[in-house]
Amino acid sequence: MKTVYYSTLFLTSRDRRDHVFLQSIIVLYNSVYNSRGNAKWVNSEVDSDLLVIGKDTDTNVLTFIPNNVRVILSLSSEFRHEDCHIIYIDTPLKVTNLIDKFKAAEDILVQFSNQPSSNNVLLNNSKKLKLLQWPAAEIIAKNTAYPILSALLSKRPMGVEELVSLSKKPEAFCRRFVDLIVNAGFAEYITIISTDSSITQSSDHINGDTSSKRSLLDRIRSRLGLFWN
């Protein structure tokens, strides 16, 4: 890997000191370590594959993380994002620690870029949330939408994005709920490996069946006066 495109778009003004320190280390890294076969780090807010998250970054930014971001360097130990590989950086920032993290990020990005794709089969490692048990009543009672989210998860594992899509609830809301049930031990993340060929089979037929089923469910719910929102 020759170049890592990184974004600091979500660093806030409160992260300014860390931002400046980070940028100076990147300059050092590019000038001193580049000759040792490491990648060159280039700031790009448009098309980055690595994102830097500050200690004070608002979790609502999760909604705006581009799909091409594969690795996140996080100065916040509480930050979570299931679709990216997160490397946590201790603060206060230290040069040697940062450089180790840069190298780790490069290794991960190289792995992503080296993933084999032969015979039209792509391996899609996706993390899904699996409900282990109906969540405790104390959790369910916290919000009227939590039983709905739990009911959706009870049938099969699914990613947070799908949960958002099905429930029509904001992503930040769903992620807070997910963190709650995972931390309480009622759910866990599992990795599902699927091949591209399995995804494409009879997609038109499946979509048609799903659509008519959902139409029926919508009519039933409408007739009974049931509304999620």
Next chain:
Amino acid sequence: MGAGKTTAIAVVSEIEPMSTDVMNTDNSVDKEKTTVAFDYGEVSLSESERLRIYGTPGQDRFSFMWKVLSKGALGVVILVDDSKPDPFKELSIYLENFSQLIEETACVVCISKTDKNNMTRVNEFASYLAAQGVVCPVVPADVREKQEVLFVLELLLTQLYA
């Protein structure tokens, strides 16, 4: 038996539920009548479509009806009477007999005749279900209250979107 199936159907059905009740001859249960065959209620979705709601007999000796009524069902609500001496034993019978329907469609375990504020009790049912390999909504409800029965149906239908 006695969990409230007939009552639950009555609160949501558009028609007067057809009930196949007979005099109860089981002295262990303080009930005048009990369901044999099934209860039937319906909700019209359009001129040609109806949502049919069946309440199956709760006694083990009528279990032959369960398979018949399960065919083509969207899901099952298992109504558990928490005032019984061993509700978990009855629950296990339903989980076993409806295992295929539960797996293939949707299920809600509705606990009746319980203290709805006793969260520990609800959690016990959830833990029991998980130990049996079943993860589904577990909710306490007073089936005489239409909104509570509708909430149970809401959770049942929600699963079918997944």
